[in-house]
Amino acid sequence: MIANEIKRKIRNIVGLENAIDSTEECFGYSYDSSFVPMSPENIPDLVVIPSTTEEISAVMAIANEYGIPVTPRGTASGRTGGSIPVRGGISLALHRMTRIIEFDEGNMMITVEAGVRTIDVYNFCAEKGLFFPPDPASWKYATIGGNVGENAGGMRAVKYGVTSNYVMGLEVVLADGSIINTGGKAIKNVTGYNLTQLFTGSEGTLCVITKVLLRLILMPKVRNTLQLMFPSLDNACKTIHKMLISGVVPAAAELMDKISIQAVARHRKLEIDSSIEACVILEIDGETTAELEKQAKQIQAIANEFRVLEVRIATSQQEVDDIWAIRRGLSSAIGAMAPNRFGEDISVPRNAFPETVGLIRKIAEKYNLTIAVYGHAGDGNIHPSVLCDLSKLGEEQRVHDAVNEIFSAALSVGGTLSGEHGIGITKRPHITKALGEAGVNALKMVKQSFDPKGILNPNKIW
Amino acid sequence: MHTDIKSYFKDVEDIVSQCDRCGTCLTVCPLFGAKDMESSSARGKNNIARGLIQGVVRPSTKVLDIINFCLLCRTCVDNCPSKVKTDEAMIALRQYFADKNGSPGATYKALGALMKNRTLVKLSAGTLKILRRIGMNTVIPHGMAPREFTRKQYLASFAGPAALGSTAPLSPITLSDKSKVAYFKGCGMSMMFPDAVEGTIAILGTLTEPERIDNLCCGLPHLAHGLRTDFLEMAKQNIALFEKSDVIVSDCASCSGTLKHIAAYFADDPVWENRAAAFSQKIMGLSEYLVHVGYKAQHRVDAKLTFHEPCHLGRGQDIKSQPRQLLKATGNFIEMAGANTCCGGAGSFHMDYPDIATSILAKKRINIENSGAQIVVSECPTCLVQLNKAAAQSGGKFKVMHISQVI
Numbered sequence: 001m002i003a004n005e006i007k008r009k010i011r012n013i014v015g016l017e018n019a020i021d022s023t024e025e026c027f028g029y030s031y032d033s034s035f036v037p038m039s040p041e042n043i044p045d046l047v048v049i050p051s052t053t054e055e056i057s058a059v060m061a062i063a064n065e066y067g068i069p070v071t072p073r074g075t076a077s078g079r080t081g082g083s084i085p086v087r088g089g090i091s092l093a094l095h096r097m098t099r100i101i102e103f104d105e106g107n108m109m110i111t112v113e114a115g116v117r118t119i120d121v122y123n124f125c126a127e128k129g130l131f132f133p134p135d136p137a138s139w140k141y142a143t144i145g146g147n148v149g150e151n152a153g154g155m156r157a158v159k160y161g162v163t164s165n166y167v168m169g170l171e172v173v174l175a176d177g178s179i180i181n182t183g184g185k186a187i188k189n190v191t192g193y194n195l196t197q198l199f200t201g202s203e204g205t206l207c208v209i210t211k212v213l214l215r216l217i218l219m220p221k222v223r224n225t226l227q228l229m230f231p232s233l234d235n236a237c238k239t240i241h242k243m244l245i246s247g248v249v250p251a252a253a254e255l256m257d258k259i260s261i262q263a264v265a266r267h268r269k270l271e272i273d274s275s276i277e278a279c280v281i282l283e284i285d286g287e288t289t290a291e292l293e294k295q296a297k298q299i300q301a302i303a304n305e306f307r308v309l310e311v312r313i314a315t316s317q318q319e320v321d322d323i324w325a326i327r328r329g330l331s332s333a334i335g336a337m338a339p340n341r342f343g344e345d346i347s348v349p350r351n352a353f354p355e356t357v358g359l360i361r362k363i364a365e366k367y368n369l370t371i372a373v374y375g376h377a378g379d380g381n382i383h384p385s386v387l388c389d390l391s392k393l394g395e396e397q398r399v400h401d402a403v404n405e406i407f408s409a410a411l412s413v414g415g416t417l418s419g420e421h422g423i424g425i426t427k428r429p430h431i432t433k434a435l436g437e438a439g440v441n442a443l444k445m446v447k448q449s450f451d452p453k454g455i456l457n458p459n460k461i462w
Numbered sequence: 463m464h465t466d467i468k469s470y471f472k473d474v475e476d477i478v479s480q481c482d483r484c485g486t487c488l489t490v491c492p493l494f495g496a497k498d499m500e501s502s503s504a505r506g507k508n509n510i511a512r513g514l515i516q517g518v519v520r521p522s523t524k525v526l527d528i529i530n531f532c533l534l535c536r537t538c539v540d541n542c543p544s545k546v547k548t549d550e551a552m553i554a555l556r557q558y559f560a561d562k563n564g565s566p567g568a569t570y571k572a573l574g575a576l577m578k579n580r581t582l583v584k585l586s587a588g589t590l591k592i593l594r595r596i597g598m599n600t601v602i603p604h605g606m607a608p609r610e611f612t613r614k615q616y617l618a619s620f621a622g623p624a625a626l627g628s629t630a631p632l633s634p635i636t637l638s639d640k641s642k643v644a645y646f647k648g649c650g651m652s653m654m655f656p657d658a659v660e661g662t663i664a665i666l667g668t669l670t671e672p673e674r675i676d677n678l679c680c681g682l683p684h685l686a687h688g689l690r691t692d693f694l695e696m697a698k699q700n701i702a703l704f705e706k707s708d709v710i711v712s713d714c715a716s717c718s719g720t721l722k723h724i725a726a727y728f729a730d731d732p733v734w735e736n737r738a739a740a741f742s743q744k745i746m747g748l749s750e751y752l753v754h755v756g757y758k759a760q761h762r763v764d765a766k767l768t769f770h771e772p773c774h775l776g777r778g779q780d781i782k783s784q785p786r787q788l789l790k791a792t793g794n795f796i797e798m799a800g801a802n803t804c805c806g807g808a809g810s811f812h813m814d815y816p817d818i819a820t821s822i823l824a825k826k827r828i829n830i831e832n833s834g835a836q837i838v839v840s841e842c843p844t845c846l847v848q849l850n851k852a853a854a855q856s857g858g859k860f861k862v863m864h865i866s867q868v869i
Contacts, residue, residue, distance in 0.1 A: 020499070024524040027513055028500030033483040038509075038518045049498075076500075077485040095498065117489070141485040332543040335482060 002045045002089070006066055010048060010090075013058045018049040029091035032076040032083045033138075034426055035342055042084050044071070044091035051096050053171060053179055053210040060208065061177030063090060063455055071457045072204040074115065074146030077138040079345065080424025082150060082203045086459045092208060094145055100124060101211060107185050108216045109168060114145025114209050118152075121214065130216040133160035136420060137331070145209045151201030153420030155252040155283075158244075158378025160217075162420065164200045171211035172199055175451040183213065198446070203422050204457040206450045220285035223251070224292050225320045228280040228303050229273075229310035233257055236278035237354045239299075239306045240377050244350075248298045252283040253378030254327050257357065260334060260374045264326050267333035276309060280377065281327050334372045338387035342399060344406060348415030350380040359409040360384050367402040381419035382410075407433070423461045431462045470558045475515050477551040480544045481508040487538035487548075492804045493531065496821045501528045504538035504548040511551055521562065529555045531815065533808035534686060535773035553686055560688020570687040570810075578679060578692055644673040644707035646721065646745075648680065648714035650843030651864075658846075658864035662713040662748060665866055669755060672711070675703050680717040686809055697724045698734060701741045710741075713748040713866055715775035715842040716809070721745040722779060747775060749785040749841060749865060759792035759869045767793040767868065768835035770826070770849060771802040772842035785841055788869045798833035800825070805852075807844035819848070827852035831859055841865045 002021075011019045020026065023043060030042040050056045063070045069089030076083045085091050097115035104110065108130060112121055118132075118139040125132045135154035136147060146152075148170070153162040169183030183189060183196035199207055230236040233255075240253050256264075256279045265272040284295045296313050303311055314320040335341050348356045357373050360382075364371040375382035384406055388399050407417055407430045417427050417434045432440050440462050447454070487504035488494050500506040510528055513519035534549040542548075560566035566574070645666060651659050666672040678700055681693035701724070704710050712718040722745045728738035746754065767789045775781045782802075789795045806812055806822030830838050830852065838849055838860055849862040 022524060024510070024519065024522065024528060025499060025501055027510060027519055028506045031483060031509055033485065038513055038516055040518055075485045075488055076483070138484065141489050329543075331482070332545075335480070335544060339479070 002066075002068060006062060006068070007046060009062055010046065010059055013062075014048055014050050014055050018051075020047045020049075021045065026091070029073065029076070029093065030084065032078045032081060034079050034081045034084075034424065035340075036081040036084055036425055041088070042086055043088070044085040045088050047091045047093060049093045049096055053173060056092070056173045056208055056210060057177045057179050059090070059092070059177075060173050060175060064176045064453060067453050067455060069455050069458050070208070072145070072149070072208045074143030074149075075117075075141050077142045078146065078150060078424065079343065079421040080418070080426045082422050082424035082457070082460060083146070084425060086425065089455070094208075094210075095143060097145075097210065103128065104185070105130075108218075109185055109213060110216060111211060111213045112144055113211055114148075115143050118142050118144050118147050125216050126219060129219050131219040132166065132214060132216055134163045134166060136163075144212055144214075148200050148209055148212050149202065149204050150420070150422040153376070153379070153381060155254060155376055157376060157381070157420075158253050159249045159251045159285075164197060166214045166216075167196055167200050167212060168215050169213035170196055170199055170209055172207035172209050174207050175453065175456050179210075185213065201422070203424060203460055205447060205460055206456065208456070220251070221287050222289055222292055223283060223285040223320075224296065225314045225323045226282040226284065226296060226299060227310075227312040227314075227323045227326075228282070228299075228308050229276045230278040230280065230303075231275060231307060231309055233278040233357055234354045235306040235308070236280050237351075237377055239303045239308065240280065241351060242302045242305070243299060244378065246298065246302065248284075248295055248302070250282040250299075250378060251285045252281070253376065254281045254374070255279070255353075255377035256281075256327070256330065256374040257372065259370060259372040260330055263333040263337050263372060264330055267336055268326070268329060273309075279326070281323055330374055334385050334387070337372075338370070339389045339391065340387075342386040342388070342403060344384045344386070344403060345418050345421040346382050346384070346406060346410035346415055347419030348380045348382065348410055348413050350378070352413040352415060353377055353380055353382065356382060356409060356413055356415065359413075360406060363402050363405045363409065366405075367398045369398060369402055371402070376419075379419075380415070404430070425460060428460070428462060470554045470561075471515050473554050474511050474551045474558075477547050477554075478508040478511045478515075481505060481512070481542075481546045482544055483509065484543065486541055486543060490537050490541045492535065492537060492806070492822050493533060493818065495825075496806075496818045502531065504532075504542070504546070507532060507552060508546060508548055511555055514555070521559065526556075526559045529559065531818075533773070533804045533806070533811055535804035535808060536777040537773070537802075537804060540777050556686065556688045557690050558688075560690075566688035570683075570689070574684045574687065574689045574692055578684075578696060641670070641709065642673060642707045643670045643709045643711060643751075644675050644704055646677055646680070646704075646710050646712040646717055647674070648712060648717040648843065649683075650716070650847075651714050654843050655846060655864055658713065658843075658866050661864065661866035662711075665748075665752070665757070665760075665869065666711065668760070669757060673707060675707070677703055680712075680714075680720040682716050682720040683809060685720070694727065697727065697738070700724075701734070701737050704741060704744070705737070707744060709746055709751065710744045711746050711748055711751045713841065713864065715747060715772040715778065715781075716844065718745050718747040718750075719774035719778035747779055747781050747784075747841065749775075749788055750779070750781045752869070753784040753787055757788070757869075759788060761792065763793045765793045765837055766796055766833075766835045767837050767839055768796045768798045768830060768833045769801055770798075770805060770830075770838050770840040770845055772840060772845045773802075773804050773808070775841055776802045785839070785865055788865065789839060792869045793837075796833045796835050798835065798838075799829045801829075803829075805845050805848040807842075807848035809844060812844070812848060820851075823848055823852050824855075827856055831856055835860055837861050837863055837868065839863055839865050839868050 026043050029044050029047050069087040070092050071085040072092045073083040094115045097113035099113045101111040122132050133156045135156050136152035147163050151164045171181050258277050261279050286292050300311050370387040372385040388395050390396050491503045494503040532552045536549050538548050678696040681696045684693040722742050725739040725742035728734040805826045806819035812819035853862050
């Protein structure tokens with residue numbers, strides 16, 4: 001509950017219509033794209049929609065004074081409950097902060113407000129011949145602030161890295177309302193702690209990100225797409241690893257297991273040979289078409305070593321779109337296979353990919369569940385999708401146990417709990433297993449020093 | 463589709479449980495574009511439905527407001543990775559509230575009663591009286607097409623000398639004696655655009671001798687606002703009225719879209735299932751029918767034309783190329799930006815939420831103006847009402863016509 005007097009103060013800052021307390025409207029801010037069940041407890045007391053950093057600063061000062069929880073939110077496309085206000089209070093919706101502040105062509109950098117959609121950052125830069133590579137699956141609707149807050153990855157990570165590799169500096173509002181700027185345009189910068197990288201991926205628990213300074217690279221001039229079909233998942237992974245070791249680095253290397261492939265085949269009414277156990281979709285890019293052709297040839301030769309069954313090199317934009325439609329349609333195709341689906345996100349060392357998939361297969365067998373596996377094979381980021389029907393008696397517990405074992409499997413091969421979705425609420429129970437008690441304590445100490453009252457996105461990560 | 467109240471939640475749950483809550487719809491929903499609260503978006507609506515079913519949200523007038531605040535334009539469905547049918551879920555929930563409250567509310571009830579009554583629909587004087595009584599007179603007369611703007615006037619204004627020598631020959635298509643083509647007269651068309659109705663009849667007359675049947679309202683206004691019983695009752699009467707026709711043509715996108723879906727509402731009714739299915743299969747939108755039979759535009763004019771694609775035509779029936787093809791054959795067709803974006807009319811939405819409808823329409827007006835078109839053509843009376851408002855706001859930069867007045 002927030003007292004009317006406090007609401008009045010907040011409304012004086014952001015305007016009457018931008019601080020909403022109707023339960024029905026606030027309900028819309030109680031969920032995200034994760035499978036966290038709906039609950040009246042997650043409904044915020046107040047939805048605040050600011051338009052400037054100054055407004056956020058003033059709102060934070062009030063929240064800090066009265067100890068009101070504040071949960072920052074972009075477009076709530078997160079997969080782990082990061083933007084769910086589990087302790088009520090304020091949902092701070094940043095989607096109206098959509099200004100592009102500065103495009104610095106000379107330094108190849110761009111400064112944008114947190115609410116700009118990631119695809120809009122990409123498009124704005126692309127028009128000027130520059131490239132902002134991170135492309136999480138949500139990039140068409142997620143905000144850059146959210147992507148920085150979660151340190152989102154995407155399909156291009158194998159060649160171009162993840163969001164944090166492009167964040168040069170931030171403007172943030174701290175829990176007490178003070179505004180600070182971290183990092184900057186200098187490439188070499190060792191002045192003080194690297195707060196930029198600390199805040200990137202901090203899931204809204206340390207500060208509210210209001211502006212982001214991103215570095216850009218040159219846009220590759222040409223691109224093409226290949227589709228490879230393998231008789232075994234192991235061979236598919238080995239092909240990708242050999243490519244990387246040989247210096248043929250694809251811009252994306254997406255791998256799908258048999259369950260995933262057959263799901264797409266059913267969904268899109270395609271015929272896919274049942275002897276195919278794995279499908280790899282590769283994007284290659286470069287400066288000239290000759291260079292692309294050379295890469296494609298190299299890839300084909302390596303794939304042949306590993307008994308590839310089918311190599312398709314796109315010859316037209318239509319074919320490129322057709323191939324990518326298989327990957328992009330995957331999530332809904334898998335979703336259509338069962339009433340409920342738990343999409344997970346684990347990350348393992350690249351060469352542990354086949355071993356991890358093997359472990360997941362065993363878990364699926366043990367719990368009698370269907371688990372589709374796909375992921376970014378080039379960087380070891382795996383998305384197992386547990387398909388289930390929660391209305392069946394005992395199914396929920398089995399799913400829960402299976403997911404637990406999947407996390408243990410990831411840790412056992414030297415991997416980690418999350419590659420790109422963050423910990424949020426859904427992975428909290430596993431954090432100690434991953435970091436150890438002392439490790440979690442270190443996180444808590446960081447949190448304590450930035451947010452002593454614990455108002456920023458409380459009850460997350462641990 | 464169930465007709466029993468207890469099963470509404472099941473119908474709704476089957477739909478909304480498919481929502482992955484990703485947020486794709488936020489980028490395309492015209493309402494979210496005009497009012498950026500979560501509850502405006504399809505995701506917001508699907509999840510308040512989910513909250514209602516799970517007991518996290520209690521049914522209240524505020525929840526009903528959120529459910530009513532939807533254009534049913536299907537832009538979200540079209541763009542959704544899981545193709546969640548938000549419009550159908552909202553219609554079912556409106557029915558749930560209407561049954562729960564015993565009525566959908568005075569305005570919708572009055573509107574429903576008006577449109578159920580053939581005599582009232584026919585007598586525009588009577589119509590206007592009722593519209594005035596329920597407070598809609600300020601909106602509808604303003605949206606009416608000016609009387610002087612007829613097909614004849616249009617030809618006089620836009621058929622320049624260049625067009626005179628090239629009058630298209632009559633359509634070569636002759637239908638066999640057996641094909642009986644009937645015209646389905648929509649309420650919106652007859653109440654607000656009688657000249658366009660005459661245009662449609664004239665065009666159909668060049669191809670066949672259209673049967674004019676004294677039909678009832680298609681029932682969409684009833685279905686959309688929780689008067690499902692009325693909808694089903696009128697559907698049965700219409701099915702019976704058109705039983706002898708082979709093709710039923712409507713020049714209103716909402717009517718043809720609704721009538722095509724009637725079959726689905728009788729799918730588990732052993733008495734009506736087959737008759738409803740046969741009826742739905744016979745329905746064609748005007749431009750769909752004209753292209754199907756190879757209609758040739760009867761004149762060529764110099765005017766720059768653009769097309770506003772009604773939600774119930776494009777997304778509703780996948781009739782996208784046909785009206786454009788007809789317009790290309792008759793004038794200088796220009797495709798405008800966002801041609802398939804909802805105009806904000808959406809049945810009675812523009813009367814219930816005039817401010818939001820106006821802000822959605824403003825975007826449409828800018829797109830029309832930027833296209834440079836002299837005439838914006840459409841195939842739905844509600845769209846025409848909205849577009850006429852836009853034309854007035856643009857200070858006469860363009861005119862609005864039904865496709866039957868142009869081709």
